[in-house]
């Protein structure tokens with residue numbers, strides 16, 4: 356079989372086919388099934404703390420008098436608690452150590468909030484996988 360392994364800015368993955376951060380990457384179950392099906396990486400559905408404003412929206416944006424030039428954000432971040440996502444990221448990484456998992460993060464624009472969530476994610480990334 357062809358060798359499709361990649362190294363993207365130091366992130367290694369069995370192939371360059373990754374899932375974007377969206378509903379298909381909202382849980383460990385989904386990401387693990389995707390990896391089993393052959394995807395090489397996944398950007399986990401955006402993690403936030405606290406979880407705010409996750410109801411589905413489908414509002415059209417008009418431009419220059421023209422209707423539906425685009426859509427607003429349909430959905431923002433995961434509706435699942437940070438602790439649960441971090442635990443599932445760890446479990447997924449343990450099961451698929453060679454696959455790429457990227458954490459997408461969104462918190463208030465306060466430096467300490469960003470430091471805190473980045474540290475929590477980094478702690479998971481550096482946990483012993485054995």
Ligand SMILES: Cc1cc2nc3c(=O)[nH]c(=O)nc-3n(C[C@H](O)[C@H](O)[C@H](O)COP(=O)(O)O)c2cc1C
Nearest residue numbers: 375376377378399400401402429430431432433459
């Ligand atoms: C329903 C839905 C939910 C999404 N949720 C997120 C998200 O949580 N975080 C994020 O960074 N992008 C999110 N996205 C954006 C996708 O990651 C992606 O950037 C977007 O769908 C464009 O890629 P595409 O042209 O391949 O669809 C979402 C997109 C959709 C349609």
